[in-house]
Every structure is written in structure tokens, then in C-alpha cells.
Amino acid sequence: MALLDIRNLSVSFATRSGAFRAVDSVDVVVDSNEVLGIVGESGSGKSVAMLAVMGLLPWTATVTADAMTFDGRDLRTLGTRERRRIIGRDIAMIFQEPMSSLNPCFTVGFQIGETLKTHLHMDKPARRARTLELLEQVGITDPERRLSAFPHQLSGGMSQRIMIAMAIACRPKLLIADEPSTALDVTIQAQILDLLVALRRDTGMALVLITHDMGVIAETAEQVVVQYAGRQVEQSPTRELFRDPHHPYTFGLLAALPERATGRRLPAIAGVVPGQFDKLPGCTFAPRCPHASDLCHSQVPPRAPARLGKALCWTPLVNGVPQHSAVAS
Amino acid sequence: MVLYFLKRAALTIPTFFALMFLTFAAIRLVPGDPVEVRVGERGISPERLAQFRHELGLDQPVWKQFFDYVWALLHGDFGTSVVTNEKVLTEFFTLFPATVELSLSAILFAVMIGVPAGAIAAVKRGSWYDQTLMSISVVGFSMPIFWWGLLLIMLVAERLHLTPVSGRIDLIKFYFEPVTGFMLIDSVLSGQKGALLDALHHLVLPVIVLGTVPLATIARMTRSSMLEVLGEDYVRTARAKGLSPFRVIGLHALRNALIPVVTVIGLSVGSSMAGAVLTETIFSWPGVGKWLIEAIGRRDYPALQGGVMLISAIVISVNLLVDVIYGVINPRIRHGR
Ligand SMILES: Nc1ncnc2c1ncn2[C@@H]1O[C@H](COP(=O)(O)OP(=O)(O)OP(=O)(O)O)[C@@H](O)[C@H]1O
Ligand SMILES: [Mg+2]
Numbered sequence: 001m002a003l004l005d006i007r008n009l010s011v012s013f014a015t016r017s018g019a020f021r022a023v024d025s026v027d028v029v030v031d032s033n034e035v036l037g038i039v040g041e042s043g044s045g046k047s048v049a050m051l052a053v054m055g056l057l058p059w060t061a062t063v064t065a066d067a068m069t070f071d072g073r074d075l076r077t078l079g080t081r082e083r084r085r086i087i088g089r090d091i092a093m094i095f096q097e098p099m100s101s102l103n104p105c106f107t108v109g110f111q112i113g114e115t116l117k118t119h120l121h122m123d124k125p126a127r128r129a130r131t132l133e134l135l136e137q138v139g140i141t142d143p144e145r146r147l148s149a150f151p152h153q154l155s156g157g158m159s160q161r162i163m164i165a166m167a168i169a170c171r172p173k174l175l176i177a178d179e180p181s182t183a184l185d186v187t188i189q190a191q192i193l194d195l196l197v198a199l200r201r202d203t204g205m206a207l208v209l210i211t212h213d214m215g216v217i218a219e220t221a222e223q224v225v226v227q228y229a230g231r232q233v234e235q236s237p238t239r240e241l242f243r244d245p246h247h248p249y250t251f252g253l254l255a256a257l258p259e260r261a262t263g264r265r266l267p268a269i270a271g272v273v274p275g276q277f278d279k280l281p282g283c284t285f286a287p288r289c290p291h292a293s294d295l296c297h298s299q300v301p302p303r304a305p306a307r308l309g310k311a312l313c314w315t316p317l318v319n320g321v322p323q324h325s326a327v328a329s
Numbered sequence: 330m331v332l333y334f335l336k337r338a339a340l341t342i343p344t345f346f347a348l349m350f351l352t353f354a355a356i357r358l359v360p361g362d363p364v365e366v367r368v369g370e371r372g373i374s375p376e377r378l379a380q381f382r383h384e385l386g387l388d389q390p391v392w393k394q395f396f397d398y399v400w401a402l403l404h405g406d407f408g409t410s411v412v413t414n415e416k417v418l419t420e421f422f423t424l425f426p427a428t429v430e431l432s433l434s435a436i437l438f439a440v441m442i443g444v445p446a447g448a449i450a451a452v453k454r455g456s457w458y459d460q461t462l463m464s465i466s467v468v469g470f471s472m473p474i475f476w477w478g479l480l481l482i483m484l485v486a487e488r489l490h491l492t493p494v495s496g497r498i499d500l501i502k503f504y505f506e507p508v509t510g511f512m513l514i515d516s517v518l519s520g521q522k523g524a525l526l527d528a529l530h531h532l533v534l535p536v537i538v539l540g541t542v543p544l545a546t547i548a549r550m551t552r553s554s555m556l557e558v559l560g561e562d563y564v565r566t567a568r569a570k571g572l573s574p575f576r577v578i579g580l581h582a583l584r585n586a587l588i589p590v591v592t593v594i595g596l597s598v599g600s601s602m603a604g605a606v607l608t609e610t611i612f613s614w615p616g617v618g619k620w621l622i623e624a625i626g627r628r629d630y631p632a633l634q635g636g637v638m639l640i641s642a643i644v645i646s647v648n649l650l651v652d653v654i655y656g657v658i659n660p661r662i663r664h665g666r
Binding site: 056086088101106 | 561562563565566567568569570571572573581584585588658659660661
């Protein structure tokens with residue numbers, strides 16, 4: 001049984017201009033000790049989907065799902081109190097903006113210790129010892145001194161390491177990393193990703209890695225989910241996705257990778273992501289898709305079978321060629 | 330931090346000189362002088378009048394009077410009251426504890442109600458509670474103190490007999506020598522049964538009257554500051570840790586939201602000491618505010634000049650202290666620059 005099993009997750013926000021569906025029928029399945037990558041452009045609903053798992057969405061959000069279980073427990077029926085016992089302990093999450101994610105008024109030691117106290121009820125000396133251990137584990141030099149540091153005294157990379165230390169404090173079974181390195185500069189980015197991969201190997205936790213960098217996916221993830229405008233357009237093992245992408249969007253993303261480009265110019269996907277107010281009756285990618293037909297524009301495509309990456313497409317690609325018969329079968 | 334504080338302190342020196350000039354000038358612009366007030370309408374011989382004037386230094390040219398006054402102040406001499414012949418400094422500090430007791434109680438009242446009320450309004454923004462609270466606070470904010478005080482006296486004290494009308498304690502039932510000048514402390518020290526309760530009873534109405542404006546200010550400030558903080562990433566982090574809503578809001582959010590509020594609280598301490606002038610007059614509260622109003626009536630120049638200078642000095646010091654506290658509670662300032 002999968003560690004995290006989410007079927008047909010949808011999230012809509014109540015806005016002034018009516019309901020807005022930020023996540024639309026997304027499936028996320030993560031096994032123990034697996035790394036799942038979620039890719040997609042900005043606004044594709046990656047964060048919102050994972051915040052729904054954590055139960056951290058604002059009250060304006062409505063979450064629906066056919067199934068939403070973590071470690072055998074149904075998250076949909078769990079009371080807020082029981083949920084709080086799981087999040088921060090068995091599922092932990094780190095965020096995009098490390099600098100603003102730590103509370104400026106409390107020391108590093110306090111903020112890590114608070115998690116230990118809340119979930120593991122450790123006493124003060126035990127918390128201190130464990131915090132030092134954690135700081136060392138995430139590669140902070142001179143941990144003794146950092147205990148009493150305030151967040152404004154830390155660099156971005158260091159803040160993210162502290163966030164990671166805090167997240168893994170209770171040895172979670174699942175760590176959700178929401179673009180953990182986007183806000184950092186390139187060398188630090190690589191260090192943070194390496195750290196996450198190493199921690200996953202050492203602790204045996206599962207990792208959901210949200211990113212919009214295909215390169216990061218290639219290096220770290222075992223399974224990939226590709227999201228586009230709130231929908232999940234493709235899902236398959238990383239190796240297969242890179243070998244033969246089935247959705248035109250994934251195809252475009254991979255073609256845009258510098259190391260794959262053949263010509264002198266990098267190919268880009270023309271057009272922009274549909275906004276909150278674009279009501280598209282058919283496939284949300286159709287306006288930008290080189291293979292789109294009238295059907296694509298008018299009707300939501302069905303999901304292709306697993307051998308075609310569960311692509312949400314009328315004419316999934318095989319070796320870059322649209323298969324018109326694929327869906328009918 | 331220390332340097333910053335010293336700079337701020339140095340900046341207050343020009344303020345003091347401006348103050349000396351203003352108080353000196355303002356008082357002299359009011360018609361009548363101490364001699365006329367004392368002599369009254371009976372009239373006395375011109376020679377006696379001139380002698381009085383000479384004794385008080387009023388026959389000197391105005392610039393000379395000002396110079397003497399500044400010179401004395403710089404030597405720590407706040408003058409002698411022309412009415413009671415007491416040192417202004419002594420009179421002031423005999424009455425000052427009563428004012429401090431009243432203003433601090435009023436601020437305490439305002440903080441204890443205003444901070445939680447504002448924080449809850451922010452958490453439940455847009456709700457019925459939030460809208461009611463914000464409407465009430467607009468009224469409180471613009472409440473005319475004098476009218477409010479009289480209204481409460483009429484309603485609560487006269488009609489309902491819930492509280493006494495004036496004073497600090499029932500002088501018929503309780504009598505003891507002041508030790509600290511703070512009635513709440515002295516009443517306990519006196520060991521007389523019921524004295525503390527009676528003193529508290531006398532404090533209720535003045536505290537409500539003086540605390541109304543700061544209460545409204547603090548509630549609004551806490552609400553807006555809290556609204557801002559609740560959207561911050563670190564609040565989401567706190568929730569992601571699985572902390573209880575009480576801890577997330579009451580510790581992680583409020584601790585940050587209070588940083589700007591502390592400044593407002595500090596400044597209210599200063600302004601409530603000044604505001605005590607009205608409240609003390611309404612409730613016959615024997616503090617420096619009431620004393621100053623009486624000094625105006627008697628044209629007691631030294632008492633007025635000295636009293637205003639002292640109050641101003643205290644208000645300025647309190648504001649300086651607020652700066653220091655702001656630095657202490659805000660780690661970004663404490664260890665920076
Ligand atoms: N609280 C909210 N109320 C209304 N709309 C929201 C809210 N939070 C997110 N959205 C909308 O949901 C959509 C998906 O947002 P989300 O943050 O999940 O994107 P993302 O894929 O994580 O993008 P990024 O790469 O920029 O982090 C966006 O269009 C966003 O505007
Ligand atoms: Mg995001």
C-alpha cells in the first residue's frame with residue numbers, strides 16, 4: 001500500500017468573481033522511500049495540491065477527493081486535532097521562501113525545539129542535544145553558536161537548511177519540499193538538493209519534490225507528475241518520461257532543456273499559461289499545442305493508459321508522433 | 330544600539346529649549362498676573378503693588394525674566410510657587426504618583442482589553458464581531474473626554490451608585506499617611522481592611538475615561554498589524570509544524586504583530602499623562618493635572634512653568650524608553666547596524 005495515496009483531488013477557491021479551480025483531478029501516489037517530482041509552470045497548482053494534503057489551505061478553499069490517505073489513515077475524515085498530530089511529525093513540508101519562512105522573533109534553537117516539544121514531548125536537555133544533532137545533519141557549521149541565532153542573521157541557504165532540520169526533526173515518513181531551492185542562488189541550489197537526496201537515503205523517508213526545473217527532476221526523482229493549469233497532464237517513471245514523453249506539454253518542456261536542444265536557438269513553448277479567468281471548454285493546453293485539433297479545443301481529453309504516461313490528451317505522442325487511435329482503444 | 334540611543338537622547342535637547350520658550354511665552358500671553366489675582370478686586374496702594382511685583386521679579390524686562398528662568402532651570406531650580414511658597418519640584422513630586430497611578434492603570438486597562446480584542450478581530454476579519462468592534466473603536470477614538478467622564482459619573486455613579494463620584498479613597502473610612510504616594514500600594518501597606526478594594530473602586534471610572542482613547546487606538550493597531558502578520562510565511566510554517574491554533578496565533582503571530590503596537594502603547598503612556606489633566610479635573614483626582622489647572626487659575630507662573638517642563642521632560646523620557654524597548658523586543662534592531 002502506498003504511503004500517500006490521493007485520487008482525483010480538486011481544490012477550488014471562492015473568489016470575488018466566483019469559484020476558481022486551482023487543482024483539477026490530480027492523482028498523487030507516493031510509496032515509502034520514493035522520490036516523486038511534481039513539475040509545472042508557475043500557477044499550475046503544485047503548491048495548492050500539497051497544501052491540501054497538509055491541511056494548510058485558507059478557509060476559502062474547498063477540497064474534494066475520491067481518496068486521500070496517508071499511511072493508511074483517511075485525511076478527509078480526520079479531525080483537525082488528529083491532523084495536527086500528523087503534520088509536522090509524519091508529514092513535514094518546507095517552502096519556497098526560506099528567508100521569510102522562519103519566524104524573525106525566535107531563535108533557531110527555539111524554533112526547532114518547538115517541533116520536538118510539541119510532537120515528541122522532549123525535555124529541554126534532550127531537545128538541545130537533538131537540535132544540535134539535526135543542525136549537524138543538515139550541514140550547519142558551528143551548530144552550538146547557531147542555536148541562539150535569529151533568522152535575520154542567516155543567509156538564504158542557511159535558512160533553508162534550518163527549515164529542513166526543523167522538518168526532519170521528528171523523522172517524518174514523508175517530506176514535501178516545495179521548490180526548496182528556487183529562491184537561492186545556483187551553487188546553493190545544488191547543495192540543498194544534494195542534502196535532500198542524502199537525507200532521503202539516510203532516513204528512508206519519502207520525498208515529494210516540487211519544482212519547475214526538469215533538470216532537477218532528471219537528477220533526483222523516480223516518478224514524475226507533470227501539471228499544467230491545475231490539471232495533471234502526464235505521470236510516469238522519470239526514466240520513461242525522459243525517454244519518450246507522451247503529452248505535448250511534456251514534450252515541449254523537455255525540448256526546451258538546453259542539453260537537449262539541437263538547433264542554435266532554444267525551442268520554447270509558444271503562448272502563455274491560461275489565467276484564472278480564461279474559461280477553456282476543452283484541453284487547457286490546446287491554445288499552445290502544435291497538434292491541437294477542433295476536438296481538443298471543445299472537449300476535455302480523456303486519460304490515456306499507464307503505458308502512455310496517463311497523458312491527458314486526445315492524441316498522445318509516441319516518439320514525438322501523435323497517436324490518433326490511442327484513446328479510442 | 331547604545332550609540333543610536335545616545336543620538337536619540339541628544340536630539341531631545343533642542344526640544345527642551347523650545348519648550349522652555351513656549352511655556353514661558355504662552356503663560357505670559359494670558360491676561361492677568363499673579364499679583365493681580367492675589368490682590369483681587371479690592372485694590373491696594375500702588376506702592377504695595379510695586380513691591381509685590383518686585384518680589385516676584387515681574388518688574389524686570391521680559392527678556393531678563395526669561396534669562397533668569399532658563400538660568401535657574403539649567404541649575405535644576407524649578408522655582409517656588411508664589412501661592413504656597415513651596416518648591417515646585419517638591420509639590421510636583423508629591424502629586425505625581427497619583428497621576429502615574431492613574432495613567433498606568435488606564436494603559437494597563439487599554440492593553441489588556443485592546444490587544445486581545447484587536448487580535449481576535451484580525452483572526453475573524455469581516456465577521457460580525459470584527460465589524461462591531463471596529464465601529465465601537467471609531468467612536469472610542471473620537472470620544473470627547475470631558476463629556477464621556479460626566480456621562481459616566483451621571484450614569485454609573487449618580488444613577489446606579491456603582492462607583493464613587495470622585496477622589497482616590499473614602500477619606501472618612503480610611504486614613505493613613507502616604508508612604509509611596511501610590512494609593513493602591515499605600516492602602517495595602519496601611520493594613521486596613523477593605524482599603525485596597527475601596528481604592529480600586531475609586532479608580533474604575535477615571536481609568537475607563539482616560540483609557541478609552543488608548544484602548545481604541547491599541548485595538549485598531551493590533552488588528553491591522555495582526556492582519557498583516559497572519560499572511561506571513563512563518564505563520565504558515567508554524568501551522569505546518571502541527572502547533573495548536575492558540576500557539577500559532579497567540580505566540581508566533583502575536584509576538585510579531587506586537588512590535589509596532591508596543592510603540593503605540595509607549596506613546597499612549599506619555600499622552601495619557603497629558604490627558605490626565607482633564608480626567609483628574611473631572612474626578613477631583615489629586616494629581617499634577619488638577620494641580621496645573623489650579624495653577625492657571627492663580628496665575629502661579631513658577632508652578633506652571635515648572636510643572637509643564639517636568640511633565641514634558643517625563644513624557645519625552647518615556648518616549649525615549651519606548652525606543653529602547655522597541656529595540657529589545659525586535660531582534661532585527663537589537664543585533665543590527
Ligand atoms: N488562497 C488562494 N486564493 C485564491 N487563489 C489562490 C490561492 N492560493 C493559490 N491560488 C491560485 O491557485 C493557482 C495555483 O497556485 P499554486 O501556488 O499552487 O501554483 P504553483 O504551481 O505552486 O506555482 P509556483 O511555481 O509559482 O509556486 C494560482 O493561479 C493561484 O493564483
Ligand atoms: Mg508554489
